[in-house]
Amino acid sequence: MALKQSDSVQKSRAVPRLIAVGIIVMCLIALERSHVLSSSVILILDYIGIYSICVIGINLVNGYLGVFSLAHAGYMAVGAYASAIASKYYFTEEWMFPASILIGGLAALIFGIIVAIPSMKVKGDYLAIITLGFTLILQSIFQNMSFVGASQGMNDIPKFTNIYWIFGCLLLSIYVVTTLINSKFGRSINAIREDQTAAMLVSVNVKRIKITVFAISAFLIGISGALISHLLAYTSPAAYGFSNIVEGLIMVYLGGVGSITGAIFGSAAWQLIIQLFKDFGTWRWVIGGSMLCIIMVILPKGVFGYKEIGGVVRDLLQKVRDYRVKRKESDNV
Amino acid sequence: MNIIIQQLINFLQLGSIYALVAISFSMVYGIAGLVNFAHGSIFGVSMYVLFFVSTLLFKTIKSTWLVYVAALTVACVVTSVVALIMERVAYKPLRNAPKISVVVSSVGVGMVLEYLLLNIAGSRALRMPSLIPKIRINFAGLPIPLYKILIVVIAILAMVILNIVVKKTRLGTAMRAVSQDPVAAGFMGISTSRVISYAFVFGAVLAAIAASLYGTAYSIFSYNVGDSIIWWSFIAAVLGGIGSIRGAVLGGYLIGAISVISPIVLPVSSYKDIVAFAVLIIVLLIKPTGLLGKNESEKI
Numbered sequence: 001m002a003l004k005q006s007d008s009v010q011k012s013r014a015v016p017r018l019i020a021v022g023i024i025v026m027c028l029i030a031l032e033r034s035h036v037l038s039s040s041v042i043l044i045l046d047y048i049g050i051y052s053i054c055v056i057g058i059n060l061v062n063g064y065l066g067v068f069s070l071a072h073a074g075y076m077a078v079g080a081y082a083s084a085i086a087s088k089y090y091f092t093e094e095w096m097f098p099a100s101i102l103i104g105g106l107a108a109l110i111f112g113i114i115v116a117i118p119s120m121k122v123k124g125d126y127l128a129i130i131t132l133g134f135t136l137i138l139q140s141i142f143q144n145m146s147f148v149g150a151s152q153g154m155n156d157i158p159k160f161t162n163i164y165w166i167f168g169c170l171l172l173s174i175y176v177v178t179t180l181i182n183s184k185f186g187r188s189i190n191a192i193r194e195d196q197t198a199a200m201l202v203s204v205n206v207k208r209i210k211i212t213v214f215a216i217s218a219f220l221i222g223i224s225g226a227l228i229s230h231l232l233a234y235t236s237p238a239a240y241g242f243s244n245i246v247e248g249l250i251m252v253y254l255g256g257v258g259s260i261t262g263a264i265f266g267s268a269a270w271q272l273i274i275q276l277f278k279d280f281g282t283w284r285w286v287i288g289g290s291m292l293c294i295i296m297v298i299l300p301k302g303v304f305g306y307k308e309i310g311g312v313v314r315d316l317l318q319k320v321r322d323y324r325v326k327r328k329e330s331d332n333v
Numbered sequence: 334m335n336i337i338i339q340q341l342i343n344f345l346q347l348g349s350i351y352a353l354v355a356i357s358f359s360m361v362y363g364i365a366g367l368v369n370f371a372h373g374s375i376f377g378v379s380m381y382v383l384f385f386v387s388t389l390l391f392k393t394i395k396s397t398w399l400v401y402v403a404a405l406t407v408a409c410v411v412t413s414v415v416a417l418i419m420e421r422v423a424y425k426p427l428r429n430a431p432k433i434s435v436v437v438s439s440v441g442v443g444m445v446l447e448y449l450l451l452n453i454a455g456s457r458a459l460r461m462p463s464l465i466p467k468i469r470i471n472f473a474g475l476p477i478p479l480y481k482i483l484i485v486v487i488a489i490l491a492m493v494i495l496n497i498v499v500k501k502t503r504l505g506t507a508m509r510a511v512s513q514d515p516v517a518a519g520f521m522g523i524s525t526s527r528v529i530s531y532a533f534v535f536g537a538v539l540a541a542i543a544a545s546l547y548g549t550a551y552s553i554f555s556y557n558v559g560d561s562i563i564w565w566s567f568i569a570a571v572l573g574g575i576g577s578i579r580g581a582v583l584g585g586y587l588i589g590a591i592s593v594i595s596p597i598v599l600p601v602s603s604y605k606d607i608v609a610f611a612v613l614i615i616v617l618l619i620k621p622t623g624l625l626g627k628n629e630s631e632k633i
Contacts, residue, residue: 122621125368129571130617133610140606242560246440253437282451289444293423296438300430
């Protein structure tokens with residue numbers, strides 16, 4: 001795992017990373033301005049970006065911290081509603097959009113801290129059901145609150161989201177999460193995942209770290225909710241129920257837990273399956289479900305479980321090199 | 334007085350159905366150590382099999398009881414076969430993998446089954462023919478729906494038979510051994526793999542029985558009928574202590590009671606979800622392994 005690197009190694013990677021970010025931004029601007037891509041392709045890219053943010057957030061708790069949580073639909077709902085209210089009534093100008101994104105994230109963050117409290121005591125399936133309950137209680141509250149349109153949902157949310165906001169937020173969240181994971185804090189998270197009692201014995205502050213991780217995860221998922229409500233211009237409680245929970249789980253575990261590459265790969269793969277097979281109607285869910293089973297049977301840890309793309313490429317190159325050396329040796333013999 | 338008795342019967346009916354599904358869910362969990370998210374779709378499959386077989390049979394046979402037994406038998410066989418195939422294809426290759434991969438695989442299986450139902454049978458809501466004759470009798474001036482009581486009796490009968498099988502037979506002993514410690518059970522000469530397959534069959538049969546009772550009680554259903562049932566029985570199983578049969582029964586009746594009582598007391602009917610979850614969260618915060626659960630390591 002690429003977690004034991006010292007800080008100096010981290011610093012030397014900053015320049016190539018910055019270059020990569022620059023290239024991505026240039027590509028995006030070029031693609032959008034040149035009108036090569038049709039609006040439906042742009043929409044798919046939007047979805048991939050938004051769900052990548054969401055899945056990175058889920059991954060922090062479900063992957064890095066190793067807690068099976070189902071609260072993501074709830075955070076997403078809170079983020080979507082809070083930011084929608086903010087930009088509909090208070091921040092109505094487009095340049096104020098960051099403020100309403102931030103409000104969505106912060107509102108979700110508060111709920112993340114609330115969910116973190118039972119996670120100190122309750123474990124495993126029992127915690128899963130509490131987080132599920134949290135999501136469903138929120139859904140039910142939104143369904144009965146006439147202020148946000150009850151079960152009809154909110155309409156006429158200003159359409160502020162565009163591809164720059166989405167990928168800007170995505171790059172920012174990737175940066176924040178990688179920095180976090182590769183720091184001392186990240187090593188404490190790993191220690192808690194592997195053995196909570198042992199982590200406590202080497203004076204890791206389990207309580208503080210768990211609450212922080214839950215809060216950051218909720219913040220990221222809340223941001224994705226804010227983005228999606230401003231992309232679709234409406235939000236309804238029905239969108240944040242079982243199907244959202246299941247889709248989030250699929251994207252996390254398809255890509256592989258404990259990996260940012262995995263999170264992006266998982267959300268991209270799943271959104272592509274859903275959007276490309278649109279002509280098949282409901283059969284696409286059958287296709288998607290069976291693909292999920294097949295991938296799980298072949299790769300039980302997901303495609304990038306606890307691996308990043310850099311590590312995978314390096315391993316592959318190493319294997320090729322080993323193979324060549326072996327062949328040379330056998331030729332010589 | 335009349336209303337109280339009606340609600341009492343409604344509570345018993347709903348609680349029995351929840352308890353039955355919760356047991357079937359809990360059994361697979363206890364023995365295979367897996368939260369089987371595909372179980373709701375198994376329930377849905379048995380619903381559709383019951384519907385098609387019984388409508389077909391009602392054209393020739395007049396006796397409701399005969400049709401009920403025949404349709405239930407067919408449903409049990411079909412769902413058992415589906416569950417066995419599911420276990421063989423999606424769970425068995427993952428026996429040594431991390432638990433969470435099996436859970437995700439079960440999500441995939443559930444999705445496949447549910448949308449197959451949607452594509453084959455259509456999205457419109459169907460009406461189940463009443464499998465138990467809807468007789469009402471007057472007892473001391475009060476109209477008592479006899480069929481609701483019959484539903485409760487059938488459910489309790491199924492639970493008692495299951496309890497006898499688990500407690501008294503060789504297979505039941507093997508099941509309890511596997512649920513306690515699969516490795517040690519393997520050393521005692523128990524074929525763990527076969528016991529797990531049996532657990533899936535038992536779960537499917539119980540789901541089919543519950544589906545027949547649910548169909549009689551509520552009649553209208555569509556392709557996603559299993560979704561809410563399975564989440565509520567998951568909650569019931571966890572509330573009582575997952576993996577324990579008595580816990581599942583207790584949890585099922587508790588959830589049934591909440592579902593029946595809270596719409597009467599509270600202004601909005603959908604607040605019952607909030608009440609149920611609030612009870613659940615409070616119980617888990619006080620007793621983290623459910624009401625009758627044993628303290629053991631986590632299984633996910």
